Amino acid sequence: MKTPRKAVALISRGLDSMLAARLILEQGILVEGINFFTGFCVEGHTHAIRDHHQQKPKRNNALWVAKQLGIKLHIIDVIEEYKDVVINPKHGYGANLNPCLDCKSFMVGKARQWMEQHAFDFVITGEVIGQRPKSQRRDTMPIVARESGAHDRLLRPLCAKLLPLTLPEREGWVDREQLLGIGGRSRKAQITLAARFGLSEYAQPAGGCCFLTDRQYSHKLADLWKTRGERRYDLDDIMLLKVGRHLRPRPYFKLIVARDEGECNFLNGYRRRLVHLFPTSHKGPLVLVNGDAHGEDLQLAARLTARFSQGRDTDEVSVTVCEMHGAEQVYKVRPMAPEEIPAHWYL
């Protein structure tokens, strides 16, 4: 019996990669999925930290997609290697701090490495010409194939008919006639194809899976780099940027204010590593201090904490400040009035 050819599919959680993998599975190719965790991924869980997002399914969409397709999925931690993509993108950023073209080349490159290590034959993606303004254009697609090192072992089943022949097509591993020629930003063809495959539930139709495309998130990351004096981050930095209301009253420290119980629970995990505050005379949020705050700074932090507590309209709120070494001190403060908080403190 002939051994089936093997393809590794980039599964990005959305519909396009799901359809691309499905098209290749239909041709009798053995497909396994690969998904990369950069730290910037938007997941149902990340949203579900917040109470009002609790109705969103608490699941990893890439795993869910793999389950629907009946394929194995390998989730790879690329947090460290990905830093260079974010910090030094060769092709620059999109509208925010999203290095989309470098990111695509990086991910296809990692999939190509995995393919070589596991004796697979080619890589597939759900890319569509013209779908994304930076990484999925006719002129940038060859860049991804070249810079990733995948070259003609990179097959894009959804738009293959609009592109030059690839190795799997030339060798007859896949039938080009059964591949598609989808182009442009319309989602109609994909939605029709999904219906043909009986797929009625899928995650966001396209994009929206990376925090770096978010204007406010990018602003907070830029602030982190500026105040740190260098373009550097670790996983905790970028996780904390996803949660809470961020205020920077002074260049050398900022506050992260939980907005609801879900965020309080998440920020609780950082209590042993960061100075933190919480009101004790009234209900209110857990507030983390990120940076060096002492003396008057902590007084200011306590007044801001009181501002976001249920005692905001009272004359005095008791706020406990917990230092990193475990010492606790109670501040009795007047809550800061909204007009006392400059707009630029909010990140």
Next chain:
Amino acid sequence: MNRFELDARNMLCPLPVIRAQERVATLAPGDVLEILCTDPGATNDIPAWCRINGHKVVAMRTEDRDIVITVEVGTGA
């Protein structure tokens, strides 16, 4: 059969799955891995990951705020 433990507390999705995947790769079929998590999403993701990769969730329980998921390593590891 050997028993192992993995502490994935205070990790958000998909890190508990990634750490479980890395650990399982070092184990033998029949070994049992007890995964401690705090992210409620892990109760969906670890079983989903097990199902598509040929492993079996043999127990799931909560202890205070921790979730404990017990996985038996399958032959597909």
